[in-house]
Amino acid sequence: MSDLQAISGARIFDGQGWHDDAALLTEFGHVSGIVRAADVPAHAERVTLAGGMLVPGFVDLQVNGGGGVLFNNDPTLSGIRTICAAHAQFGTTALLPTLITDTVPVNVAAIAAGKAAADAAVPGFIGLHLEGPHLSLARKGTHHPDLIRPMDAEDCARLIAARAELPNLLVTVAAETVEPAMIAALQAAGIVVSIGHSDAGFDVATAAFEAGATMATHLFNAMSQLGNREPGVVGAVLASPHVHAGLIADGIHVHPAAIRAALRAKHGTGHIFLVTDAMSQTGTDLTSFTLNGRTITRANGALRLDDGTLAGADLDMINAVEFMHSTIGLTLDEALRMAALYPAEAMGIADLHGHLGPGALASFVHLDDARRVSATWISGRQVFQV
Template identity: 75%
Template sequence: MSDLTAITGARIFDGHDWHDDAALLVEFGHVSGIVSLDAVPQRSESFHLDGGMLVPGFIDLQVNGGGGVLFNNAPTVESIRTICAAHAQFGTTALLPTLITDTVEINVAAIAAGKAAADQGVPGFIGLHLEGPHLSLARKGTHDPALIRPMDDADLARLIAARKDLPNLLITVAPETVNPSQIKALTDAGIVVSIGHSDAGIDMASAAFAAGASMATHLFNAMSQLGNREPGVVGAVLHHPNVHAGLIADGIHVHPAAIKVALASKSGPGRLFLVTDAMSQTGTDIETLTLNGRTITRADGALRLADGTLAGADLDMIDAVNFMHETIGLPLEEAIRMASLYPAEAMGIEAEFGHLRPAAMASFVHLSNDRKMRATWIRGAEVWRA
């Protein structure tokens, strides 16, 4: 059996350009090239698809759960494996299991689970996202206010140590509870710092970005809004060109008009990218779930606490892509980039993730011509098929 596989029979989008009548070459879990059909190496093993398109695998940087598992409720390597498998059926080939505000003990357990997942090579796992507990009470959202607190020296040391055990670490903090010197120490250690759940004004948010924070968590949600005299966190994100921002594109968390305004306002190199903020319901018919002892109800395309507060999203990545294409009107290529290339750039992993050019991880999705999920590959291995 050859180590080289040539996948044919579908249009190929490499993250930048389309290729027709071409083959995707996969070798040892990486892309070795895209070639015309008459240039396929004879030694390759052929895998033929029946039409549709191959696109880069989706990357989700905010995933609270899936497959019936909520990471906060069970911070184990088995939970990570279940969550990754649940999201693979919706095209996600790389994700950050996300732990929202919880106790120190739960945070320690989550970090240990992430290290085990990395050591075991769990398909789809690329690191952790710790969203809290160092947030603003004024913008707590669904986070338990009893557990929100400022960052202390022990927290800082624990996060810096955790980064050494994880392939990637993203943390969401509010500049009200994490100061610029702490942010600098975190980013100097290789941690990606995102501003979120914050009521900061533009000056405080800008100081956080100047200290090294490079991202914002679920733009518009749980943050100070854009005003004419005080632009808030939203204004700071759109104003600073190097800042990336996640976006929950379900038509519930952010109005389509606001999404269009943000897209028009945001200059690069920082980009808006898609996240699901999914909870344990993804891939299941679960109608209720529990977080920190509170019941969350799934209804009408949303997840809410009893008081109506949104608690994560009832969203998967292929639906987010289709929403951006169909409702927002983005070209399909750009909607796909928002789910693949742009989150990879936000994490600084675009050398291997988010595209299908040579040396990239061979993680990709087969879609039908009407953008329905057909199959998912992670690192050259098929992990799900419709």
């Protein structure tokens, strides 16, 4: 059997443009190229699909759980395996299991699980996202207030040490709870710093971005809003050309009009990209679960605490893409880039993820003509099929 595989029978989107009557060539887990179907090498193993489209695998930088597992409740290698497998059925081929604000021992366990997942090469695992505990009480959202605290030198050192154990590390902090010098130290150590759950004003948020933060966590949600005299964190994100921003595109977290306005306002190398902020319910029929001893209920497309506070999202990546395309009105090309290329760029991993150019990992999704996931491949291996 040849190591070269040729997949044809579907339109191919490489991350920039479409290819018709073409074949995707993969070899040793990477993309070799895209050629005309008539030019497939004779020795290639052929896979012929029945229509639809092949698109780059989705990259989700905020995944709290899936498959019945919440990472906070099961910060283990097996928990990460379950989460990654649950999201593969919705087209996600690279993700960051996300730990919501918790105790130091749980953070330590999560980092150890991440190292084990990297060592085991768990399909879809690309690192961790530690969301908190260094957040704003005023913008805590579902994060437990008793566990929120400013960052100290020991916390900073623990994160820097964790980065050396992980392929990628993203941390969400509030601009007002972490000194710019600490943000600079984290960034210098290779950690991607995101501003979120922050009540900072425009100047403080901008200073955090100038210090080395390059991302914002779930734009509009749990952050100071854009005002006429105080533009807040939202204004700082939109005004900072290099800053990327995650977006929960479910029609509940952010109004469609606000999404359209933000897309028009954002310019520069930083883009708005899609995240699911999914919890343990993804891929299951769960109607409730617990986080830090509090019950979260799933109903009417949302996840909420008993007081009505949104607690993550009842969302998967293919539905986020569909929302951006069908409701917001983006071209399918751009909606797909928001789910794949732009988050890969935000994490600095676009050499391997988010597109189907030569040398990229052969991680891609087969969508049918109704844009539903039919099959998912990670690094050249099929991990899901309807």
